[in-house]
Amino acid sequence: xxQSSGRRILGNRLVARFTGRRSSFTWNGRGRRGRVxxxxxxxxxxxxxxxxxxxxxxxxxxxxxxxxxARRPGHYRRVSCxxxxxxxxxxxxxxxxxxxxxxxxxxxxxxxxxxxxxxxxSRTVRRLSAExxxxxxxxxxxxxxxxxxxxxxxxxxxSVRAGGRTVSAVLTAKxx
Numbered sequence: 001x002x003q004s005s006g007r008r009i010l011g012n013r014l015v016a017r018f019t020g021r022r023s024s025f026t027w028n029g030r031g032r033r034g035r036v037x038x039x040x041x042x043x044x045x046x047x048x049x050x051x052x053x054x055x056x057x058x059x060x061x062x063x064x065x066x067x068x069x070a071r072r073p074g075h076y077r078r079v080s081c082x083x084x085x086x087x088x089x090x091x092x093x094x095x096x097x098x099x100x101x102x103x104x105x106x107x108x109x110x111x112x113x114x115x116x117x118x119x120x121x122s123r124t125v126r127r128l129s130a131e132x133x134x135x136x137x138x139x140x141x142x143x144x145x146x147x148x149x150x151x152x153x154x155x156x157x158x159s160v161r162a163g164g165r166t167v168s169a170v171l172t173a174k175x176x
Contacts (some may be wrong), residue, residue, distance in 0.1 A: 001014055001044075002015050002037065003040065003043060003091050006038075007096045007097045008097050008098070009091070012043070015031045015037055039065050039066070041062070041064075041174070042062045043091075045058070045059050046059075061075055073153075074172065075173055083112060083165075085108065086105070087107075087158050088105055088106075089102060089103065089104055090102060091173070092173050093173060093174050093176050095151070095175040102143070104142040104156055106139070108135070108138075108162070109137070110163065111135050112160045113132065113160070115131045115159045116128040117159070118155070119156075119170075120150075120153070125149065129142060131161075150175070152174065155172050156171050
């Protein structure tokens, strides 16, 4: 799915779908309508059958620049059974020509104190959510406004303190 083209954020534009593949293959770089895809950010979603019969879904972020694809840091953390059961960013890019906000969501398996921080490099740029007590089994959503943020890579860190232990996870998005 193509997320952006230049500085224009597209959302989740389906580029190509490959079903029933059982071995590796080479993609010709053309979308569903036969046109060559443009430079921008893409999310590739892989679905396979796990040994226990459930679907195993993984996502990879790619940036196409100058006709070449390069892997980017993740914007989506797989579901787990730890204290932080899910954590994801709405898309791997935000801002752009339309100043699109970035959605952040997380879910806990047990009550805990949560801090959400926005980082650029090693510097804290903004606290999206100060440390606060959060309940379990409920999805919490935040919006990050791109105003007054320079272009570049930003990391969103969620720290959960519960049961005397702290768990942190970091995801990345690029401000276009």
